[in-house]
Amino acid sequence: MILNARTVGMGGRSRMRKFGMLFSITLICLSVFIMAQPTQSAPEHERTTQQSSVRGFVLGQIIDPNTCSITYDINRVNQALNEIQPNWVRVNLIGASPNYGCPDADAEYTKVINAIKNANSNIIGLLSQDFMKDLPYTNYTSGNWSIYTQTFAAEAQSIAEQSPYNMIDVWEIWNEPDFLAPLNETQFAELLVEAEQKIAPVISGGVTPGNPIPYLQNVSSVLQTNHGISLTQLVDGIGIHPYTIVGYDSNGSNGLDDFLYAFNQAFPGEPLYITEFGWAVPPESQVMQCQYLIDSYNLAIPNQNVQAATWFQLEYYNEGAKEWGLYDINNQKRLAYYGLQDLTCPNTLPTPTPNPCSSSNANNISLSEGVDNICPTATLQYVSRGSYGVGTNCANPTASPSSNNWRFRADGIPAGFEPVLLTDGDSAIWRKAPPCDSVSRWPLVATRDVAPGVGNTYGWTIDVVGWPGTLPTQGRTYSLTLRNGGNDFTISTIARP
Known part of the structure; x- marks a missing residue:
């Protein structure tokens, strides 16, 4: 355990101050003399x-x-x-x-x-x-x-x-x-x-x-x-x-x-x-x-x-x-x-069940109200699971950011939503304008009402845009996930080269 070894009369200090401005020339000389001795100090x-x-x-x-x-x-x-x-x-x-x-x-x-x-x-x-x-x-x-x-x-x-x-x-x-x-x-x-x-x-x-x-x-x-x-x-x-x-x-x-x-x-x-x-x-x-x-x-x-x-x-x-x-x-x-x-979740964790209000394949998901009005709303959420990066370049979506990074882009978003450019490791949703709003630090949720008896199919394509530079690790896998009614549907998986 890291426990303070406190010195009486030092106000809780546990070590010598690190910078020379706190010591006189005499003490600096003394510290140099001590450092010259054979005894080794811990890192x-x-x-x-x-x-x-x-x-x-x-x-x-x-x-x-x-x-x-x-x-x-x-x-x-x-x-x-x-x-x-x-x-x-x-x-x-x-x-x-x-x-x-x-x-x-x-x-x-x-x-x-x-x-x-x-x-x-x-x-x-x-x-x-x-x-x-x-x-x-x-x-x-x-x-x-x-x-x-x-x-x-x-x-x-x-x-x-x-x-x-x-x-x-x-x-x-x-x-x-x-x-x-x-x-x-x-x-x-x-x-x-x-x-x-x-x-x-x-x-x-x-x-x-x-x-x-x-x-x-x-x-x-x-x-x-x-x-x-x-x-x-x-x-x-x-x-x-x-x-x-x-x-x-x-x-x-x-x-x-x-x-x-x-x-x-x-x-x-x-x-x-x-x-x-x-x-x-x-x-x-x-x-x-x-x-x-x-x-x-x-x-x-x-x-x-x-x-x-x-x-x-x-x-x-x-x-x-x-x-x-x-x-x-x-x-x-x-x-x-x-x-x-x-560091284990209880064995009683509920097992996710298929959502009766949606179906999905590799490139689209259909959201409908379902039977007996049990699905009046549907939630779309875009979740990236990737590496930590710094910044996005929203002013010019086709330009490379100044830092080494990877970026997801989703196209063909439903009407009223705009593509969101994500920095790896962050989370955001397809959300309302402005389309180049910076990515939120926290996961957000947006809902779209589905009229009774009406099905809505939303399609998109996913591009992973990479820029030159050394990435920390290779072989990572990213997934695009939609959330509807509390259930996740992974609709596309992309592996980093």
């Missing part, structure tokens, strides 16, 4: 975690950031800890800063952290924009941003030195800096520098599909220019949020594998923390959610760089139409809950 990022010990889940919201009200049930948390026995739990420390003003924050986080530690689990403590209350960070000028980062780091240190927060094993700085809570590369670099001086160990906040590697490479360039240190020298690991689609019929060929491959190539040997990954129900079924979880862990566990993989998330809160939790909106356990226990 800085030596992995000590057992491969099976990456399982875990996210506690996304303990406290409502707007009202300071309690939004979780400690009994469900304890139940999950006892039954799942996770190796990692990621806790979003909303309002934990002393200046936030939530009167019950310390008491609630004490309950949660003690419960997690009593279950012998490690903790990832997330410090993001809701950690402390201040002026909106997006309104900060570059000059004021340094004030914000210094205050942020000082507030982080103030809790890290006290119980219960001194039991946190890894500190994650910011949540999705490239997407949900966007910071430019300079802002994120300076925030990491300030935080790393006050608390440890530190990992960079989870980045999302899109352009995560160029974003972090730019962060590293800023660090080199301003502080003479790279990102991997500064932090103890990189947080990632590989929200890619894995289908139950994918046989392991999915975007997560290539996402990890890309990070292993860009940041070789750097510990990776999958601090969020998940699949919503709806639009997917519980069966597919559970299998997605298992497929993902089967890819993450053998990866030597993966330290933790925490499922998003334990229970429902403020998720709207999409539910990600291991508990559903009625606080009932989903199949994925049991899947996280031993």
